[in-house]
Amino acid sequence: MTRLELEHVTKRFDGPSGDIVAVNDLSLEVDDGDFLVLLGPSGCGKTTTLRMIGGLEEPTEGDVTFDGVRVNDVKARNRDVAMVFQDFALYPHMTVGENLGFGLKREDNGLAENEIDERVAEVAEMLEIGDLLDKKPSSLSGGQKQRVALGRAIVREPRLFLFDEPLANLDAQLRKTMRTEIDELQSRMGITSAYVTHNQEEAMTIADEIAILNDGTLQQHDTPARIFNSPNNLFVAQFVGSPDMNIFDGTMTEEGERYRVEFAGRSFHVPRDLFEDVAEDVSDVTIGFRPQDLFREASTEGRQGHAGPVIDSEIRVIEPLGTDAIVHAEIDEGTLTSTLTRFHEIDEGDAATFTIAPEHIYVFERDTERLIKGRVDTETDEVGAVMSD
Amino acid sequence: MSYESNAHSPYERAIQRVPEGLRVYLAVLPVTALVGLFILYPIARAIYTSFFERSLLHPDQSTFIGMGNYANIWSSAQIHQVIVNTVLWVVVGSGIAIVIGFVLGWLLYEKLPYVSVASAIVLIPWVLPRVVGASIWQFMFSGSQGIINELLVQLGVVDDYVVMLGDPSLSLWPAIVGMIWRLAPLFALLTLTSFQGIDEHLYEAARMDGATPWEAFRYITLPLMRYNLAIGFLLMLIYNIRNFSMVWVMTKGGPGYSSTTLPVMIYRSAFVDFNIGFASALSVMLFVVLLVFSYYYIKVYDRVQGEF
Amino acid sequence: MSTETTDPTEEFRENQSWLFDTTAGVYLRKTLVGLVTAGAGLFVLFPLYWLVVTAFKTTAEIQQIPPTIVPQNWSLQGFSVVIESSIQAGGYQVFFENTLGVTITSAIDINVLQLVFNSLKVSVGAGLIAVAFGTVASYVLSRRDFRGKNVLMSLFLASLMFPGTAIMVPEWELINMLDLYNTHVALVLIYGAMTAPFVVWLMKGFFDDFPGSIIDAARMDQCSPYETFRYVVVPMARNSLIASFIFAFLLAWNELVFALTLLGNAKYTVPPGLLTFVQGFNTQWNVVAAASILVSVPVLLGLAYIQRYFVQGLTGGAIKG
């Protein structure tokens, strides 16, 4: 029930060799009940941001506000915020039940002992850890610990949930189950949440909105679909999506109502209205396209009437993933990566011709790495399908 | 929604009235005061008293005599004996204790089963009340009832029982043996802990690299243990030079001054001869030595730990 | 490598060591190790064995020449003398005569039970002071940075090196000045001061390894720093706290110098009392041994508990167990 706002928040630490700017002039707004994911590579300041929201660190500059109230100098314990830690941070000397009830007991909430027990039992039931209440954390499995950590946050019904890579210590299977569960819980309780991860796939599935950080600086704050299709810059484009995007240097020239884009010796045309404000003199660009958007020319999926570039290549490596495969192919200018469903027809060493729809190609200014043309979804809402591995 | 503080206990409310920056000092104050008053102040006090002539019987009457007490130390015949004894005591005692301790530690680590039980047993000599340990050795070294005399006679080393503790040329040695017995276990445990701190995989890697067990020891174990061994070495020196009870219980420093070490001398000067000024000057001598040892201890410590 | 070799295993025989790779070497090594083990074991254990068997011999057997390695007849004479003399010195013999009809007449009167009681008083007091003060300080030293911290840590480390003999004279002066001569309070304070640095170092080691996220979690669970300390840190530190207490307790239990110089006979704790006992009884070693064993019991119980923390405590955390 809280609208969270960060206004020009900067955090500096004294490092051994001068200041470390962990978070740099970050402004974010999260509406009541929204699920924000902070995404970025290791060391980009995600945890620091989260800790400032929770009151575990104080911003060097800027304000953190809850519902418009500045909380910079409100202590963590008075902010009514709950946090789930990567290593769970369960109190080892308390039973599961005591762990769950600990926060409630500390609070000035006027709850009687038995009311607390009731709340604990209720939450334990909800998370299916009801029969673990008398156990100590050391005897629990990773998934169970994770549930207890979640429960400890939920039971307090705080105004904010904070998650710091809560799934990082779990195995792949459990990670998927738990992330769905967290998502459901959050929507059900409607509590504003901030969730840190460096796993882009997790971010895409769970988030209402994603804030991508790099080197302490906000790169983009948007919905997952927009992050995927209209990344602000090359960094964001490369950070989301898997396998990695194909990147080539190219040039661009204006030809009336359209642009002629050349890369790797191929050229194709794109209508002018697919571009966003292109500066006058832009000619050097960076071209990117997702492996999922590449088609084999000979295949039946083949040409769909568009005028995309045609690329001849030689297949080098096929990494089967079950129903589809990641195929690495060699061209004179580098390597192409694509995901193919019908990979049984081809073999390493074969020649293969690929094509790609111009709508699906990303174009960035070479020197600023700013996006000038994003990916246009031909079929709406295919992002989910594209994202799943 | 207001964000008022939720200090629950009166104790905490009291703490909150102390300015943030001072709270840490509040926390370290009790220990600092205690240590300052009962350990650091006496050190300063001893330096001060060492410039006075003062008797234990009339501690309120004292005369400033400058370096007089130090001059007396320099000219005292007994002190030379005491210094020789102390050097022997520290060097021989620590040296042998370290060798035996290291071997014992290695045996505990490598050869003996039930490490935790075995090392607890090995530690007994160290934790036993000092008086108890010393009196066992006094008994074992005693004349006709002494088992050691019996052993020496049986082995043919001596013809008849020797009252070692009463023989000025021998009286220091039984105490040294007793001290080795007390300190070697300590060094053994330090060694054991150091061995345990070395990652087993390093030995496996060394074996794959073709090292013999001896080479593994020489090139892996020893270098990795060197700071720990230095710490242990310094502790041996410190505990040895400080020791009072072993000698005092076994011989009271006698006959004459034949087994008197520096700490025993301090005690005798102050509480037998009642000369506090002189005893303080001797204490200052001991400080200087301890200070040197402590300095190196802290230096090695910094190496091991980085900054505190 | 030699070219004439035909033995295909030859190339695996490089880098051989006589001591480890030949039969003779291995036997020699094993024999040496065996001898060393036996020698070292004998050196450490024999005095302990001797203490125990001596306690169970009769006074007559003690005076036998040559001494017997194993008691000819196991006897509790030593122990009973210790207890009788305690009862007599404590003035309870009338009580025993009246209620049990036993007449107690002991040649010496040293009240071992009183010594033990005095020592308990002093040691528990010192242990509590050291643990309470030391833990609070170590928590702050481990988790905060402040001006003077390094100096303080070095002082604590150095103060581990000095106590005892080096400061017995000025300590005597100080205690007289404070008018605490011949009081147990004096010893409680001094032993507290001597052992608090141990506790600081031991507990600092514990807090340094303490997972920071648990503290963060407690802050999130609405704990004030004090509550975090009280409900989360202290319970988790239980074992280390007990170890610290035992450390301080043992040091106080065993300390001779200050007890000897700062107390009068009537207030003696175990070490100086035992010393008097040894000097009064050194013809009856069985009695001395029995008393020694009795006063060592708490030490041995304590040892069992603190063994794990021993090295860390003694070295001021320089070496971690």
Ligand SMILES: Nc1ncnc2c1ncn2[C@@H]1O[C@H](COP(=O)(O)OP(=O)(O)OP(=O)(O)O)[C@@H](O)[C@H]1O
């Ligand atoms: N307490 C601190 N003192 C000094 N520097 C810090 C501190 N905490 C974080 N930093 C630095 O701030 C930067 C951002 O750290 P942060 O923990 O926020 O990264 P992160 O995005 O959470 O990374 P990861 O994915 O690895 O957890 C890093 O360079 C880190 O070294």
Ligand SMILES: [Mg+2]
């Ligand atoms: Mg992080």
